[in-house]
Every structure is written in structure tokens, then in C-alpha cells.
Amino acid sequence: xxxITLLSDFGLTDPYVAEMxxxxxxxxxxxxxxxxxxxxxxxxxxxxxxxxxxxxxxxxRGSIHVAVVDPGVGTKRLPLVVVCKLGVLxxxxxxxxxxxxxxxxxxxxYQIDSQRFKGEKISATFxxxxxxxxxxxxxxxxxxxxxxxxxxxxxxxxxxxxVHVSDEGMTCTVLHVDSFGNVILNLGEGEFLTLGLHxxxxxxLNTILGQLSAPIFSTYSxxxxxxxxxxxxxxxxxxxxxxxxxxxxxxxxxPLDRIEIRF
Numbered sequence: 178x179x180x181i182t183l184l185s186d187f188g189l190t191d192p193y194v195a196e197m198x199x200x201x202x203x204x205x206x207x208x209x210x211x212x213x214x215x216x217x218x219x220x221x222x223x224x225x226x227x228x229x230x231x232x233x234x235x236x237x238r239g240s241i242h243v244a245v246v247d248p249g250v251g252t253k254r255l256p257l258v259v260v261c262k263l264g265v266l267x268x269x270x271x272x273x274x275x276x277x278x279x280x281x282x283x284x285x286x287y288q289i290d291s292q293r294f295k296g297e298k299i300s301a302t303f304x305x306x307x308x309x310x311x312x313x314x315x316x317x318x319x320x321x322x323x324x325x326x327x328x329x330x331x332x333x334x335x336x337x338x339x340v341h342v343s344d345e346g347m348t349c350t351v352l353h354v355d356s357f358g359n360v361i362l363n364l365g366e367g368e369f370l371t372l373g374l375h376x377x378x379x380x381x382l383n384t385i386l387g388q389l390s391a392p393i394f395s396t397y398s399x400x401x402x403x404x405x406x407x408x409x410x411x412x413x414x415x416x417x418x419x420x421x422x423x424x425x426x427x428x429x430x431x432p433l434d435r436i437e438i439r440f
Contacts, residue, residue, distance in 0.1 A: 179317040180209045180237055184229060185245040185305060186217040193303070197243070197310040204314035211236070220248040222273050223432045226335055227353040227361070229277040231412045236264065242277075243313045244268035245305035256289040256308050257329060258322045265316055267309045272335040283332075290326035337433070340364050342372065346381075346439035351432050352414060358423020360430050364415040380407055381439040382417065384428050388439075391417060 181201060187193040194215050201208055213232050217225045225246035233242055240263075247254075247269040259266035259274055262282030266274050270286075278286075289312055291299055299307040312325065340363060341348040349362040374380075379392040382405065391405040400406035400420040405427070410416040417424045417436075430436065 178207060178209055180211060180240040181313050181317060182211045182213050182233065182236060182240060182242045183215070183245075184213040184217065184225060184243070185215050186219050186221065186225065187215050187245070187305070189215055193305065196303075196306045197245075200306055200310040201314045201317075204311075205317060208314075208317055213242075217246055220246065221432070222246050222248075222271055223335060223337070224353060225273050226276050227432075229273070230280050233264065233277050234280055238263050240264045241313045241316050242266050243305075243309050244273055244277075245309060246273050247271065247304065250304050251301035254333075255329060256291075256304055256312075257286050257332070258289060258312060258316070258325050259286045259332070260284045260322045265322060267312050267316070269304070270329065270333050272333050275332040275334050278332060285323070286329040286332055287322055288326035288329055293325055337363060338435070340368060342368075346437060347372075348435055348437050349415075351430050351434045351436065353432055354425040354430065358419070358425045359410065360417040360425050360428065360436075361410060361412065362415045362417070362436070366409055366413050369409055369415055374407075382428070383437040383439065386428070391438075397421075 198210055214228050229244055242264055245268060249271055255270040257270045259278050261278055261284055264281050268274050289308055294311055337350050349364050351360055352363050353361040376393050376395050379390055382389045382391050389405055391407045394400050394406045394408050397418055397420055402420055405424060406418050408416050408418055
């Protein structure tokens, strides 16, 4: 049986998530639905993108993933089905899907033509229910992705600068701040190791508080109290962290901020 995952910025107070699930289960009550997260900050496409790219690779091959962080709903932004080697993505073409599509092995994208749902009411403000949930149900029933509409050659990308490395250091972008206040950077494990960074080495962060030392540790518990540390986190990215405190709050950092790190 196909697994369908859901991610949104809807929260759980309103009926929106339940309505999406109702649409899917009305098509097939035996489908398995898994909630990835509905706690994405409102309209925060970068946060949704990070959660998708880190969580979805752990789901079974062939899963269908519906993602809705869609401040441009009802505008000219395209609704998409994105076919990947490891699964299928359904959601808006606003940068939300591009990084996870790369992680899952992008193959092709198709615009969802609303004419596929002729006779069914489609709200201009709730594509999550009326387009994306219905599309997921039809995909689970065996409808081919390329029957939904025209092929889209390239997905909209998030404006996340690459890591800039010099002899003196590097400038990174904050990808995500987790609920513990750990600052997750766009410096991946491969780049981390290529740069010769290792446990015990001390780095210097240029922050709003001035230059702060941040040694490299292997676990959060090794970081001394009230000090900053740098670790290679479980999601495959470098993190700036504190022991049982929020590094993000201390440094005033949020997603898409830039930070300079000196070797």
C-alpha cells in the first residue's frame, strides 16, 4: 500500500489538515497517511524546504509526498507533480520542492492542470485540499504523473547562496533553526571534511556580539555550559549549538541569515 506524507504551515487548530486527509481517505480509506510536520512557520518556505529534504529520504521508495507552504496560492505560481527516483512530490512551484527533489533524485516535473478535476470545485485559496490532496489520491490509484499536465523543465529555486570559502574562513547561510535553538548551516558533511575541520579545532564566529570562539565538538553534551560549539549534526549539516541553551537566540540568527566563520 502506498504511503502519503503531508507537510504544511497550517498548524492543527484549524480544519485544513483534516480536510486534506478526508479527501485522500475518501478516495481510498486504506491509504497510509503520515504527518511530517504541520508546525512550519507561516509562509516560511525555507523552513518547509529544510524539513522536507531531511525527512523524506527516510520514507519507503515510491511514497507520495504532499507539501503545502504556499503564500502565492491562487496566483500564477504553478502547482506541480515532481517525479523522483525515490518518490513523487506534490505541491507549489515556489522553491519548496527543489532541494528535496534533488535529494530524492529528480527526474521530471509536470504542471497540474486543474482541468483534470473537471466537475469538482477548486478553491482559489486552498489548493492543498482541492488540487494537491486530490492529485496524491489519484497518483496512489495508479494515474501516471505525466497525465496531469505539461512538463516543467526547471523548478523554482530558493535563493540560498553557496558557501563561500577563502584562506581565512568561510561565509555560510543559515538553513534552519530547530526547536532547540541549534543553528543549522548550509555547510554539508562533505565540505566540512574537505576543509580539514575536525574535533578539537577552534573556529571564530563574526557575530552581532563581536568575535566569539566556537570549538568543534562531536556531541552537544561536550560543549561547556554557556559556551558556543560547532558540531556535525545528525541531518548531515554543520550546526552552531549551545548545551541546553539556544545558540540562535544568543546570536540573533534566523533562517537565510549569513554568518562569517574564521579558521
